[in-house]
Amino acid sequence: MxxxxxxxxxxxxxxxxxxxxxxxxxxxxxxxxxxxxxxxxxxxxxxxxxxxxxxxxxxxxxxxxxxAPEIAEVVIGTGDYAVKIGGEDVLHRHELTFFNPTAFFYDIPDTLDDKEIDERCSKVVEYRKFYVGKFLTIEGMAVRCASGDAKRFREVVKKVAGYGRPMILVSLDPKCIRSALEVVADKRPLIYAATEDNWREFLKLALEFKVPVTLRSKDLNTLKSLAVTFRNAGVKDIVLDPITEPLGEGLRGTFERVIQLRRTAINGDKDVAYPIMVTPISAWVIEGDDVAKAYWECVIGAIFIVKYADVMIFKSLEPWTIMPLVILRQNIYTDPRVPVQVEPGLRKIGNPDENSPVMITTNFALTYYTVESDLTSAKIDCWLLVLDTGGICVEAAVAGGQFNASGVKELMKQTGIEEKVKHRYLIIPGLAARLKGAIEDETGWKVLVGPIDSGRIKGWLEQNWPPKNGD
Amino acid sequence: MKIDDLFKLLKKYNIEELEGVRIEGDIEIEIEPGTGILPIIQALAQELGMAAYHLARASKILGFPVEQLFGAELKPEMEKRLEKKEELPRELVKAEFKPYKSEFPGKINEVTLGATPKEGGTRKYTITVGGERSLPFYLFDSEQPHLPVITVDVFDKPVPFPKAVREHYEDVMDNPAEWARKVVKDFGADMVTIHLVSTDPLLDDTPIHEAVKTVEEVLQAVKCPIVVGGSGNKEKDPPLLEKVAEVAEGERVLLASATLDTDWERIANAAKKYNQVVLAWTQLDINSQKTLNRYLLKKAGLSPNSLVMDPTTAPLGYGIDYAFSNMERIRLAALKGDADLAFPISSGTTNAWGAREAWMKESPISGDTSWGPRELRGPLWEILTGLTLALAGVDIFMMLHPASVAVLKDVISMLGGKSKESIDKDWLVVA
Missing domain, CATH: 1.10.15 (3-methyladenine DNA Glycosylase II; Chain A, domain 3)
Incomplete structure (x- = not known):
């Protein structure tokens, strides 16, 4: 700024x-x-x-x-699902934070039949991965005119628009893009892409329909020339695609182009200070089987989530490729200035009563939400004590002493758990096993050592709860 | 390795196989002693550090107010032009892109692992890491004399691995020498790490003089440089690593690890005496790393060419944001001239297997989209953990799954400019 x-x-x-x-x-x-x-x-x-x-x-x-941020902010789509890209101010997240997470779009070629299109669109809109207290999702669809047929493309775009998610319209043929924009321009799709050959028609489209536009060139002089030309003509919502080459020297060149674009922009060249597009889907031009291609697509995605891509187009909708990428994106775009803790205290999970188990975990947000959602998913009614470990996970807090017997005693006193249950059993995390004796001495409660991972708590309870006599 | 070969390393996923009887065993995870699966430590300290940074930044700026002018005249003009509906330009406005160039005063120390007979060891080749003058793979700023390398884990006793890993090592788990041979010969490891986990007093409590025999066997079995890890026991590791240094005299073994709460001096002295290299391990805190490095260099007198750092690898989904930024800050500080941090970085990438997403059969959380076959997501978890940290500056990856090793090697060689292949086909035509 x-x-x-x-x-x-x-x-x-x-x-x-x-x-x-x-x-x-x-x-x-x-x-x-x-x-x-x-x-x-x-x-x-x-x-x-x-x-x-x-x-x-x-x-x-x-x-x-x-x-205003150094890198322009561009909005794709409208309404609740509109996605904002760009808007970055720094090259390294520790200098401030990264702001708008890389938006993920998934390829919908118009050569698929309607059933296949619905299947792919449903996968996009339904994808959910629970992480630190919320569900991570993916953003939208990149509808691609692979048929070369403007009429078919328009049909498919209209159908996909029905899912209400942001869209990228993909074709180098301005006629196809126009045909689609005539029915969905009000949904504010990103159009892809203006090149050295078709830029005049694309400029016309961007101005006429007031939609964001992608500029595409491997040559950064040409890319900058396109950007200056579009901006001078009055287009503000620009995305730059320096072209993603998937392999070898091509991949190295892509890495260089993306970093040079962002670094030069942050250091003052406003002519290229726009969001960057990377297309991991490029991995699918490599010869090989689908698993290898999906792996490589994931690798390309990861490189450029870490390094500056603001919007991406993927092909693989396999959950095993989506999951690591949505989590990496979440991690890289987490604001390093915001603490990762939840309030310590006592939580009711389900409808616990005086006979329900009492468990304890730490107030590190990732641990807490994982435990809480595991318990809820397994439909367990219990009392969950949340210990203030300064936002440190169980294993490290046991090693570092933030998870200790007197802290546990204090928490039990503050929360009045003694009045809420008739029994005197406390279930501690498997990773805190070594504190069993100390907590028993300190609190007078019997300590049961639970599983190492709370995902296994259900099976554990079936074996161990209610506690047998003499346990 | 070609990417096409990748699939061969990923055993085809088979439902029946997943429904085996060894569920308990399947989901048990080896916590690598000494490195541990360590999501967040000192998250709070990190936060405080951030706050201090911003405070410093603000006050520094307050002291030197900069009057900034801004080009408010540009915008109205553009809007005016829009209103006039000027004709579309006929030609592209020619503009030249002048890439920004970064130059740093600092350079990462070069550290050579292994020694040939000529150099006093018995290794067939040596490996040098470090020497960077720019951020990783920024070849357009400066050449990178040594690309990152991969050392694969071997344990001195069978350990409970996740299923996707176990199937690759089942045949050699009783024999560390065979195991070491396999990772070099079949899986392309640049180096081998032998973890002497059986020395842990809580496990087998193998006596030191016995444990080091395994090190000798591994040195016999493979000709590459090696890393030797202890059990993570604070009392036993220093005398153990001292003995390792003695029996492997002159081999330039990487001794893992010296920490602030062990007898780091004893490990450093052994390394000096027997010509070995020390791994300095701290937990996600740049200042502790600086302190430990200074102790090893200034107090113990270790040579700067015999020190590698492990600033802790928290895996993808479990604190990798801290691990990444910590390493990136360390590397940037070193490049800007902080000599106390100018050392190669090692990553316990194997920690990725501690993430439940890597090994658990299916999500325990209702509402999650199915996670898909763990045989495929496990290696990917390790790859992305390594790859992310490669971009922060890691020089040595300690890894486990052969497919992860193969893929990461490929990426390193491509980003490092060693691969000349290229493919000239546009994704717009993908089927």
């Missing part, structure tokens, strides 16, 4: 410290704008003033420009 100091922004704020934005002072608000944890429109007095007063309006505009 252009602003380098909170002062740059502070100058333009009302400086009344009214606190309406949610921060105590205008300076604090400015600091939050600088690290992008607040938005200019949170300053209600300025927004109100801007409605009546030209000068205030200009100030608000100036602030918006000052805090």
């Amino acid at each position: 252009k602003a380098k100091s909170p002062l740059d922004i502070y100058k333009l704020l009302p400086q009344t410290n009214c606190g309406e934005c949610g921060f105590d002072t205008c300076m604090s608000f400015a600091a939050h704008l600088l690290d992008r944890s607040a938005k200019p429109t949170q300053c209600k007095p300025l927004v109100e003033q801007a409605k009546k007063d030209e000068k205030a309006k200009k100030k608000l505009q100036q602030i918006e420009e000052l805090v």
